[in-house]
Amino acid sequence: MSRKDESSVQDLLPLSPAAFHMLLLLGEGERHGYALKREMAKQTKGKLNPGPGVLYGTINKLLEQGLIVESEERPASHLDDERRRYYRITPLGRRVAQAEAVRMRQLVEMAEANLGLPEPA
Amino acid sequence: MADPLKLYKILTKLYPARFREEYGTPLQQQFSDDYRDAAGSFARLAICLRTLRDLAISIPLELARELRQDLRYSVRIYSRRPGVTFLAVAAMALAIGATTGVFSVVNALLLRSLPFRSPERIVQLGYAFSMPESVSAFHSWRSHSNYLEDAAAYSRADVNVSGAAEAVRVKLTETTFNFFNVAGSDPEIGRAFRAGEDAPGKNSVAIISHGLWQQLFGGDPRALGSTIRLNGAPLTVLGIARPGFDYPSKTAVWTPTVFDHQHIPKSGVFFFLCFGRLKSGIALAAAQTMFDADRKVIRDPANPVKLIPLREQLAGPVRSASLVLFGAVSFVLLIACSNVANLLLTRITERRKELVLRTALGASRARVVQQLITESILLTGFSALAGMLVAQWAVRIATASQPVELTAQTYTILDWRVLSFAAGLAALTGLIFGVLPASLIGRLQPAEDLVRAPSCGSNTRVQRLRSALVAVQVALTLVLLGGSIVMGRSFLKLLGADLGYQTDHVVTMSVSLSGTRYDKPSKIQYYRDALDRLRNVPGVEQAGAIDSLPLATNAFMAGQVKLASGRAIGTVIASSATPGYIGAMRSTMLFGRDFTASDQKGSEQVAIVNAEFARLAGESGTLIGKKTKSPVGDADVTIVGIARTVRYFTNPDEKPYPTMFQPSEQWPLPFMTFIARVHGKTEAYLPVCRDAIQSVDRQVPVFGVKTFDERLRENLARPRFYTTTLLFFGAFALLLAVIGIYGVVSYSIVQRTHELGVRIAIGASAERMRFLLLRQSLLPVALGAAAGIAGALGLGQFIQHLMDTAQRLDGVTCGVAAALLALIASLAVWSATQRILRLDPLEVLRAE
Numbered sequence: 001m002s003r004k005d006e007s008s009v010q011d012l013l014p015l016s017p018a019a020f021h022m023l024l025l026l027g028e029g030e031r032h033g034y035a036l037k038r039e040m041a042k043q044t045k046g047k048l049n050p051g052p053g054v055l056y057g058t059i060n061k062l063l064e065q066g067l068i069v070e071s072e073e074r075p076a077s078h079l080d081d082e083r084r085r086y087y088r089i090t091p092l093g094r095r096v097a098q099a100e101a102v103r104m105r106q107l108v109e110m111a112e113a114n115l116g117l118p119e120p121a
Numbered sequence: 122m123a124d125p126l127k128l129y130k131i132l133t134k135l136y137p138a139r140f141r142e143e144y145g146t147p148l149q150q151q152f153s154d155d156y157r158d159a160a161g162s163f164a165r166l167a168i169c170l171r172t173l174r175d176l177a178i179s180i181p182l183e184l185a186r187e188l189r190q191d192l193r194y195s196v197r198i199y200s201r202r203p204g205v206t207f208l209a210v211a212a213m214a215l216a217i218g219a220t221t222g223v224f225s226v227v228n229a230l231l232l233r234s235l236p237f238r239s240p241e242r243i244v245q246l247g248y249a250f251s252m253p254e255s256v257s258a259f260h261s262w263r264s265h266s267n268y269l270e271d272a273a274a275y276s277r278a279d280v281n282v283s284g285a286a287e288a289v290r291v292k293l294t295e296t297t298f299n300f301f302n303v304a305g306s307d308p309e310i311g312r313a314f315r316a317g318e319d320a321p322g323k324n325s326v327a328i329i330s331h332g333l334w335q336q337l338f339g340g341d342p343r344a345l346g347s348t349i350r351l352n353g354a355p356l357t358v359l360g361i362a363r364p365g366f367d368y369p370s371k372t373a374v375w376t377p378t379v380f381d382h383q384h385i386p387k388s389g390v391f392f393f394l395c396f397g398r399l400k401s402g403i404a405l406a407a408a409q410t411m412f413d414a415d416r417k418v419i420r421d422p423a424n425p426v427k428l429i430p431l432r433e434q435l436a437g438p439v440r441s442a443s444l445v446l447f448g449a450v451s452f453v454l455l456i457a458c459s460n461v462a463n464l465l466l467t468r469i470t471e472r473r474k475e476l477v478l479r480t481a482l483g484a485s486r487a488r489v490v491q492q493l494i495t496e497s498i499l500l501t502g503f504s505a506l507a508g509m510l511v512a513q514w515a516v517r518i519a520t521a522s523q524p525v526e527l528t529a530q531t532y533t534i535l536d537w538r539v540l541s542f543a544a545g546l547a548a549l550t551g552l553i554f555g556v557l558p559a560s561l562i563g564r565l566q567p568a569e570d571l572v573r574a575p576s577c578g579s580n581t582r583v584q585r586l587r588s589a590l591v592a593v594q595v596a597l598t599l600v601l602l603g604g605s606i607v608m609g610r611s612f613l614k615l616l617g618a619d620l621g622y623q624t625d626h627v628v629t630m631s632v633s634l635s636g637t638r639y640d641k642p643s644k645i646q647y648y649r650d651a652l653d654r655l656r657n658v659p660g661v662e663q664a665g666a667i668d669s670l671p672l673a674t675n676a677f678m679a680g681q682v683k684l685a686s687g688r689a690i691g692t693v694i695a696s697s698a699t700p701g702y703i704g705a706m707r708s709t710m711l712f713g714r715d716f717t718a719s720d721q722k723g724s725e726q727v728a729i730v731n732a733e734f735a736r737l738a739g740e741s742g743t744l745i746g747k748k749t750k751s752p753v754g755d756a757d758v759t760i761v762g763i764a765r766t767v768r769y770f771t772n773p774d775e776k777p778y779p780t781m782f783q784p785s786e787q788w789p790l791p792f793m794t795f796i797a798r799v800h801g802k803t804e805a806y807l808p809v810c811r812d813a814i815q816s817v818d819r820q821v822p823v824f825g826v827k828t829f830d831e832r833l834r835e836n837l838a839r840p841r842f843y844t845t846t847l848l849f850f851g852a853f854a855l856l857l858a859v860i861g862i863y864g865v866v867s868y869s870i871v872q873r874t875h876e877l878g879v880r881i882a883i884g885a886s887a888e889r890m891r892f893l894l895l896r897q898s899l900l901p902v903a904l905g906a907a908a909g910i911a912g913a914l915g916l917g918q919f920i921q922h923l924m925d926t927a928q929r930l931d932g933v934t935c936g937v938a939a940a941l942l943a944l945i946a947s948l949a950v951w952s953a954t955q956r957i958l959r960l961d962p963l964e965v966l967r968a969e
Contacts, residue, residue, distance in 0.1 A: 051171055052172065052175060053183075057140075060140060
């Protein structure tokens with residue numbers, strides 16, 4: 001990765017929790033908006049459960065930043081809902097999500113060193 | 122109950138256009154899924170509340186994001202045509218700035234709150250009452266009034282204040298004890314006067330203004346209880362008035378001595394004034410009726426006294442003029458608006474293809490309109506910011522030329538009303554410019570428009586609209602030019618008016634001996650010494666002194682004179698002058714002689730009258746040697762000379778005043794203004810002449826040290842301001858109109874290149890084409906001019922009605938202005954059509 005790419009990745013950090021989660025979920029595979037929301041809510045036990053405005057606002061921003069794109073591919077016709085739009089992560093989106101994860105790991109390490117962390121329940 | 126899905130659909134309309142177009146369906150679908158999946162009415166209510174919160178968070182975010190994008194795009198669009206952008210911004214900045222500046226004046230005079238309790242109930246009763254014999258008689262009258270809740274009497278004077286670190290000359294208002302109660306403004310520190318404190322023996326107290334407190338005591342609260350001397354009379358400071366309260370006329374000290382006139386030694390003429398607070402529930406008209414029936418009111422059929430509301434009194438002489446300016450500046454704003462609308466229309470037509478393309482690619486009309494409105498609001502917003510500088514400058518000029526009565530009225534643009542006015546103007550004009558082109562976009566038919574030649578269809582509509590805008594501009598410009606001519610003519614008349622004396626090379630300065638050690642005989646000696654020293658200053662040609670110098674005085678002592686012939690002359694100004702005064706003024710003795718050093722106390726009482734006096738007496742040179750009574754006092758005086766009538770003010774329509782001068786040694790007054798006619802640069806003599814008089818007695822302050830020309834300039838400052846402002850507005854409007862006309866013609870040539878090329882190819886000469894365009898372009902100019910002449914004639918009458926000195930505007934002048942405008946417009950058209958000469962028909966046809 002060139003220095004220029006690196007700086008453009010760093011410029012996009014930190015990501016909002018919703019944006020980071022979306023990138024993580026899209027890292028697994030393509031999804032439509034509502035699916036993203038439902039899984040996000042499931043994984044975070046309802047802590048992240050964006051309303052329609054925030055959800056599509058975040059999607060809009062990620063699209064503008066080039067971190068995700070709308071997918072041309074559709075699921076099999078019996079599974080498809082024409083009104084749904086599917087999104088997939090771009091290589092830049094992947095790098096940004098990784099960089100965000102590295103940033104978080106550094107934070108966790110710092111917290112461990114300075115405060116000590118209890119074992120997860 | 123309303124269907125939540127429908128309601129949500131309506132609420133999504135608050136999202137910006139692009140976001141709504143892109144995500145409207147998924148948004149509604151998600152809400153519908155969430156709502157459907159929720160089990161039970163409680164869960165559904167929770168979904169609704171959560172969605173409302175979601176809307177409240179996401180709508181502003183998306184609006185901001187889209188606005189950012191649109192702004193970035195707009196900046197790119199504008200920077201592509203820097204010339205047009207600069208022109209539009211400059212025009213709008215000047216127009217918005219000037220309008221805001223003038224509005225700040227109107228705001229200060231007519232809108233902003235005053236430092237009084239319920240100021241709308243305070244009325245000025247003017248010189249409606251003769252001085253009651255005692256303070257108790259006055260209080261008895263006011264407490265029995267059936268229309269006034271309270272009233273206070275006052276009179277004003279200028280006095281020397283000493284007692285603190287430095288001696289200063291300030292404005293004093295002598296009042297009754299209840300002055301502050303009537304005004305409804307208690308002092309900030311200390312207390313107001315109490316009942317009984319306006320009686321002789323108890324009235325050695327004063328309240329000082331906030332400004333004077335800062336100046337004399339540096340804001341030290343220990344000023345309370347300290348003693349200040351007004352023209353030598355000691356007074357104890359009881360209170361400090363609130364900041365901004367300096368009613369009337371920038372008063373710095375109030376004392377409860379209006380009925381004890383001798384308490385503070387003073388010179389000059391005094392008027393007993395009165396202002397009151399109307400009883401609640403009594404309307405001005407009803408109060409006026411009761412006032413007219415009041416037996417104490419002086420009846421003067423020639424000058425019936427009117428109750429003047431406080432705000433009207435404070436706005437006073439500058440009110441009408443400010444409204445005229447506001448009207449004029451609104452015209453300028455309208456012209457600038459139509460000009461910018463014109464420029465933007467050009468741009469929109471140029472960008473037609475781009476806009477059609479965007480529509481074809483799926484952008485909705487709302488999206489395009491949003492972009493266009495953002496562009497125009499960016500333009501006007503930026504112009505408004507630049508306009509604030511213009512407004513600040515306008516305010517500074519207005520302050521210099523039309524000072525306000527009250528510090529609290531000071532003109533400023535840093536007032537919420539003025540700032541909202543400017544923001545409102547920017548938003549309104551921005552919206553208009555955005556919506557106007559957008560209304561044309563509404564008819565874009567992508568499929569047709571992309572294949573159609575750009576010169577057909579709605580472009581004709583644009584062209585027609587632009588011609589209409591030109592006609593409107595021409596009409597408004599002509600109205601403004603008419604107004605400028607009215608004002609310009611009046612001002613020229615003002616400048617050309619013969620005052621009856623020469624103001625060049627004259628130094629003027631005043632002294633007041635009130636409260637000083639000089640009594641009547643020693644006053645004479647003081648003036649004699651002062652004049653001697655002044656005359657001995659090297660370079661001083663002639664010197665003299667008078668109590669009421671033209672251009673410096675607005676209060677006179679006057680009375681009736683009964684001639685031996687039995688004829689009476691009413692309101693003769695009585696003036697005390699020294700020998701040499703008339704010569705130093707370069708005025709003329711028409712008959713007889715000037716005063717001499719031998720016209721002293723004890724010698725024969727003599728007088729000089731002016732030509733107007735002689736005219737009213739029905740005599741001329743024959744008056745010399747005749748005896749008459751002085752207008753003030755009973756002394757018999759012998760007329761020894763007739764001097765030329767001079768003007769006391771600059772107004773050329775001023776009625777000449779009959780005047781009688783008496784030698785200062787026979788009628789010594791405590792207040793005199795010295796004048797010295799000098800060689801060379803007058804300003805250089807100011808300190809020298811002041812020092813010469815000051816050297817007689819250091820304890821007597823010499824003030825008002827100015828050249829006579831400076832006094833003339835000050836007197837002309839206000840009319841000069843109005844005239845130059847209107848001329849500037851007229852010229853600016855003309856410039857804008859020319860730019861507008863040039864733009865329309867240039868644009869129409871671009872639009873008609875094909876047609877012109879064909880015409881030239883089949884034999885028409887380029888010159889003929891130019892004449893054709895000239896004729897076509899002058900049609901809207903002619904239509905606008907016709908409407909403009911009618912408007913200008915109407916406005917001329919309106920200005921004449923508002924400002925007494927304004928001249929009439931006749932049809933001929935209007936016609937000349939219209940012809941001038943048409944000539945300039947023709948030149949603009951002619952130069953714009955120059956490009957036709959370079960038109961190569963073959964190239965044009967090939968390009969098609």
